[in-house]
Amino acid sequence: MTKEYLKVIAGIDTHADTHHVGVITDTGQHLADKEFPAAGAGYQGITDFITGFGSVLAAGVEGTGSYGAELSRVLTRKGIRVVEVMRPNRQARRLRGKSDPLDAYQAAESVLSGRAGVTPKSRDGAVESLRVLRAERATAMRARVAVMAQVKTILTTAPETIRARYRSMTSPALMAALEKTRPSGAPSEPLTSTATVLKRLAVRYRHLHQELALIDAELDTVLTLHAPMLRHIQGVGTDVASQLLVTVGDNPERVTTEAKFAALVGVAPIPASSGKTTRHRLSRAGDRQANKAIHRVVLVRMRYDNQTRAYVARRRQEGKGTKEIMRCLKRYVAREIYNQLQHPRPAPDAATLRKARATKGLTLQEAADALSVWPTTLSRLERGLSHDSDVHHRYETWLNNQSTAHAQTPYPPVNRALPT
Incomplete structure (x- = not known):
């Protein structure tokens, strides 16, 4: 087969000072391997080497988050599809041995077989x-x-x-x-x-x-x-938002579904049933720092969010334990965050609340007493320092029902749908 019609796959074993490249055909035949320095001239040499055999289908790179980060960026800019490859498993190493050429060829073979198919983070934004x-x-x-x-x-x-x-x-x-x-x-x-x-x-x-x-x-x-709108979600601050964005990466399109995002942050439910017991538990996989961030959001909501507290009370009456309740809440929070990442929606504009209250001659204390919240809660909401959709909805509805400054009818909390 001539070079014009040959389709190849590259596998790259990355190190601190050198990268070893192996090239195979789309049928698995080994073509050649070579070592290059992990520097600017070496990256250009790798590109010329793997494109010199024919059309490159993909390049499997080990360590895209460490030694192979810059190489992944260079290959992506050259139009070559980069696939993240895990290190060779121990069973294969015991059977075939361990060397840089073997690791490079195995990286290419894992891409060909479909064992490796994860798009790495771009790390350029x-x-x-x-x-x-x-x-x-x-x-x-x-x-x-x-x-x-x-x-x-x-x-x-x-x-x-x-x-x-x-x-x-x-x-x-x-x-x-x-x-x-x-x-x-x-x-x-x-x-x-x-x-x-x-x-x-x-x-x-x-x-x-x-x-x-x-x-x-x-x-x-x-x-x-x-991502200014991510912090509009209840319980998500600067620390949590930055961690979740780091987990997803500069190319969020690689996380194609909500279920994949849940698995990525370690909140995907896994069956843990036995006999007459039917239950689920949370996945122990995924980014543990992102899981910690989701856990913090759940803790904040369980303490300060009226809707979440009502949900927790209802689930406890059904016989659910704290861990099971938090598992459901984590999955719900992950769904909400994923939807915000894919389709950003701003929080309701709270500036109109203060104007409406002042127009009707109502004081902040009167509104707080009617809604059974602290005045500082409403003050922070009006100034845009905090975001709480439940309080915002109650406050807005109460203001719309007031015709004079002395009409104070306590407004009950609104129950919205939560995970079952």
């Missing part, structure tokens, strides 16, 4: 910025916690003259007070050394706190430009 910012934030958070723990440990064994001074202080006040101290004396004196170390740790704590504030501001800026 705003979500990649969120990812690196979150990576920095995670280390800064751990460092800040470690500093606070070290200060408490040192104070536990410090001389009484130091311990008595800071015994009743809260953590923020303690750090502020330690930073203002001016230790003096010889470093060989335990009292002086202890006071000096505590001051330096307090300064470090402040720097980490400022770094975290800067990172959060940058995350907020990226989210405002890239």
